[in-house]
Amino acid sequence: MSELGMIIDIIEGTTFAMTPLVLAAIGEIFNERAGIVNIGLEGIMLISGFMAVVAAEATLNPFIGVLAGVATGAFIGLIHGYITAYLKGDHIISGLGINLFALGGVAFGIEAVWGVRGYHTPPDAAKVPDLPVINISPIFIAMILIVIGTHYLLYRTSIGLKVRAVGENPEAADVVGVNVERVQLLATIYGAALTGLAGAFLSIDWLTAITKELPAGRGFIALALVNFANWSPLLALGGGLLFGFFWTLGEWIKNMAAVKAVIPVTLMNTIPYIATLAVVAGLIGKSRPPRYVGRPYKRE
C-alpha cells in the first residue's frame, strides 16, 4: 500500500468512526444544556440500530431505515424526558434501565425477527450508499450540518436561550415564563433522536450488521466526549475527530502484519477505551457542566 493510500484510508476511516460519537455527543450536549442527563446513549444506539435494520430490510429503502432509527431514538427520548422532567425521576437510573433493556430487548429481537442468535447482516439494498467518488457516508455530511445547526440553535436563537437558561437556572427561567418541563422534554427528545441517527448509521451504514454489541461502548465514549468538549457543539466536533482518529488508528495498527505477529488483535482491541480514559483523565478542572444538570427541578 502506498503512503498516500494509507493516509486516505485513515482519513476516510476517521470520518466513519467519528460520526456516531459526534452525533450522540451533540445530542447529549443539547439535553444536558437543558439540565437532563441521559446515560442511556448506548442503549438508544443499540435499539435504534436494530429498528433501522428492521425497517430498511422490510422496505429495502435505507432512507426509511434511517428515519426509523431517528424516530426510535426520539421515542426513547420521550420516555426518558417524561420520567426525568415531568415525573422528577432519577436521571441516572432511568438511563441505566434504557441500557439494560436494550441489551436484552435487541438480543431477543434479533432472534424473534430473523431466527438467528446474536448476528444479522442486512442485504445490500438496505445499506445507505456512500457518496459518489469518495468513500464517505452522506450521514457524515449530515452530521457536520447538524453540528453547525445545533450550535446556531443553542447560541443564536430564543429556543437555545431557553434551553441554556433551564439548565443553568430553572427557577429564574420559570419566573420569566419559560415552561421548564416542556423545554427539558423537547431537548431530551432532540438529543435522543440524534443518538438514534447514530445507531442507524452504525447498523445500516458503517458496520452493516446488527449484534447486541453494536455500539461497543460508543455511547459512553460520547458521554466522555461531552465532558471533553465542555458542553460546546463545535468543540465536540473537534473532539470527535480526535476520538475517531484513535479508533481508526487502533483498527489500523492491530491489523498490521508486523504488529499482529507480536500482539494479538484481542489485546489491541483495548486501544479506543484506553485512549478515551487517557484523554478524559488529562482534562481535570478545565470543563464546567451546566449548573443544574442531572437534578430534578421542583417548584417551591
Place this chain on the structure above:
Amino acid sequence: MPSSQFWIIFKEKLERVAEIVIAIIIGFIIAGIMMWLGGYDPIAAYIAMFEYSFSLTDPYYLAMTLSFAAPVMLTAITFAVGVRAGLFNIGAEGQLYMGALGAIMVASWSLPGPLYLPLAMIIGSLMGAAWGLIAGVLKVYRGVNEVVSTIMLNWIAFWIVEYARVYVYPNPIDASKTISMPPAGRLPILIKGTELSASFIVSLVFVGIAFYLLWYMVLGYEIRATGLNPSAARYGGINPKKTMLWAFIIGGIAAGLAGVCEIAGRPPSYAITTGLSNLMGLGFDGITVSLLGANHPLGIIPASIFIGALSSGARGMQIVTNVPLEMVKAVQGIIIIALAVPGIVRLIRSKILRREVKVV
C-alpha cells in the same frame, strides 16, 4: 408518640415494597407484549419460567435459582456500596472478569491442594479491587466521571481476559474454554446434580459482612455520610476522597469474589468459556438486584433470589416455548426504568383519585 412514628415508618416501607412490586409487574406486562409481538405465547412462557425457577415438586430448579442468585448478590453489593458513597459504580462487570481471571491464574499454578481455594479468593478479589480502584483514582484525583470510566474499564477487562483465555490459559483438550480449576480448589456442591455450590454461602457471608461494615463500622458510617452530603461529611471531619476510594475497593472485592466463585463453584466447566459467555451480564444483573433491594444489603438477598429465578426460569422459557433467554434482561431493564419513577404508588393513587373526583 413512638407507636405512631413506628406506624409512619412502617407505612413508608410498605409503600417502597409496593413500588418495587408495581415496577416488576410493569416489567412483566411490557415484556409479555414484546413476546406476543415476536410471535411467542407470553402466558405459556411465564408458566414455564415459574416452573423452572420455583417448582415445588423438583428441588433441582430451586437449587438452580439459588445458584444464579449467588454471583448477582455480590455484584449488587458493588453497586450498593457505590450508591451509598454517592457513586454510580457500574463496573462490577469488568471487576468480575478480572476476579475470574485471578482464579484461573491460580488454577494454572501447581500448588498443594488446600491452597488453591484461599489463594484464588485472595488474588481474584484483589484483582477485582485493583480494577475498581483504577476508576476510583480517576474519579478522586482526575475528576473522571465513574459512569464513563467503569464502562471503559469493563471493555478493557473483557478484551484482556479474552486474550488470556486464548493465549495464556487455553484448555489443551477443549478450545472453547480455559484450563479448569483443579478439583482440590473447587467449592463443594450443596445439592448433588445441581449447580448449587457453597458459592451461595460465600455470597451470603459477604453480604452479611457488607451489612455490618455499612451500619456498624466507622468506615461504613463515613461512606454513608459522604453519599448523603459530601460537603457536610467533610465539615464533620470525614475525608470524602478516602471513603470514595474505599467504596471502589470494597465493591471491587465483592465483584472479584463473584468472579472467583463462578470459576471455583460453577459446574461443569470450572473455567472461563468462549467470549466470556459464562460471566457476561452478571455484573449488570447486580445493578438490578441492588436497585430492587433498595441498595440495602438485607434487601439485596431476596432481590438476588428473584433475579436468580429469572435466570433459571429463562432456561425453562427457552426450552418449553422457544423464547430467547435474553428476554429476561429486557424485563430487568423495564423494571429499572419503572423504578426510576419516584413515588409510583402515590402517582397511581392520585390518578385514580382524580378520576373518581371527575366521576362524582
